[in-house]
Amino acid sequence: MDIPYTVHARPDTGLYNAKIGIWLFLASEVMLFGGLFSAYIFLRVGADYPWPVHDLDVTLGFVNTVVLIASSVTVVMAWAMLKLRKFGLYRLNMAITVICAGVFMFNKSLEYKAKFAHYAVKLTDGTLLTGHLPHGYQVKFEGITELNLTVPLKKSAVFADPVGYVLPFVEGGAAKFKTEDGKEITLDESTFTALSAEAVKKATEAKKSQATIKLVATSPLKVAAKPSEIFGYTDSTLTFRDGTVATGKLADDKMTLEVDGVDARGVAQSEKSLAFDHRYLGDAWQKAFVENRDHHFEEFAKNYPTRDKNRSATLQKEALFFKLHSATPPAAGEGHGDKHGAEAHAPAEGHGDAHAHHPTVVLEKKDITFFSNFTPKLNTYYAIYFTLTGLHGLHVVAGALVLAYFLLFDGKRLRQDPEHLANRVEVGGLFWHFVDLVWIFLFPLLYLL
């Protein structure tokens, strides 16, 4: 059966059917993105932190804007060329459109990748440090001699599973233990099943609510895990996510951070930020920070004498979110935190260290309240940023796939029924313009304003 009105207009609507279809679909798409833009407004109005402005890579965002606008022009040109039966130019414009989509997604992937590797660390006084973790971040325990496992007899959320939740973090993998009755075992799936069955039997006979298994390591163990991979720890005990408690000694929970920014907007007296403690960045950086801050405040007072410095979000950011561009603080009177000054102070010789242009601090755990890479976990801005750009990116991929299909696999229609293909391209193009239209709002809202 032929689908009616694919080429010629239906008399009552005056349109071919697919066009009504795509506009109905686009209307629903407007509501989909509208809901998320509405969420953006809610999150921004309710944000209890300075909303990031110009924090994303504006150059990359602008390049992507130009790429998307260019592809919008080429897709409408492809349609026009098809209408004029200039098939070569149709194919060229279509190919450029699909390539533009690829460039857009490539740039997006660069942007996402940088966010995943970049961290923000909140200190107890409200200071936010940004930077990179050259070695990742792990809590390390050593001298672990004892594991205490708990197997509840009733169904429970926490259930001993040392093979899944303990062994992956033990240095050297498989470990040998002695059980309470002196048997020597290598902990794995089958030995643990046998062990827990025995313990459950004993506990049932003794009418206890849970079975406990005590394992003594034949040689002291070392454990290293990310904070998210364990449940919690003290100086002498480490609790895994299956409820297993290890007794040992905390070896290291300090965080090595290559600092590229000090955001003191959350600190009442910014010059006294914990970041400038003698253990961390120290007096010289503090001086550079104060100099940069006061410079911005003075400039602002000079340029806008009637305005309140506390009410300008951009001034607060420029003055109090201090970017570090060199490994050592700039000399007095030079480089007000801008790139020009920083280049002069970049180390002349690299010391074989790719990150030599940032100072490294070793943060103590007690000074850290929160840390995250630049992902939705960090704050609501990055949550809505990833949701909106992620959904938009999916639309770019979907649109590009449809247009690539017309270009590569619709050659028969191109020869036999170009008018029908022109309608298909027009409909695909309408979707593509909508994707561009969404980006026209996303770019200023997320990158600029």
Added chain:
Amino acid sequence: MSDNVEEIQKSIKKYLFIGGLLILFSAITVWLSYVELPTHGQNILLGMIVATFKAALVALIFMHLNHERSVIYKILAFTVVLAIVLFALFIFSHEDPLVFSGFYTPSDQL
């Protein structure tokens, strides 16, 4: 829908011109966002006005909404109204809905 050959030939130049205009206005948006206006809210308002203008160009020229059949305008009229309602919802996040809608007046404001 422009169907005849001469009209399409004419519109090709228009598409290129609008594309250039869109890139120009994108650059203007970037520049405007760095201008220090009395409040940041004014920066946002200005940026959104430029973005809406750009979006209108895309919708009218590239999406051919400047000469479309009435049935499509009818579909879009619903969309526009509902989208405006969505964007107005945030008012309830910092206005008491009862006071705001006039159902209730707090005693200290009587």
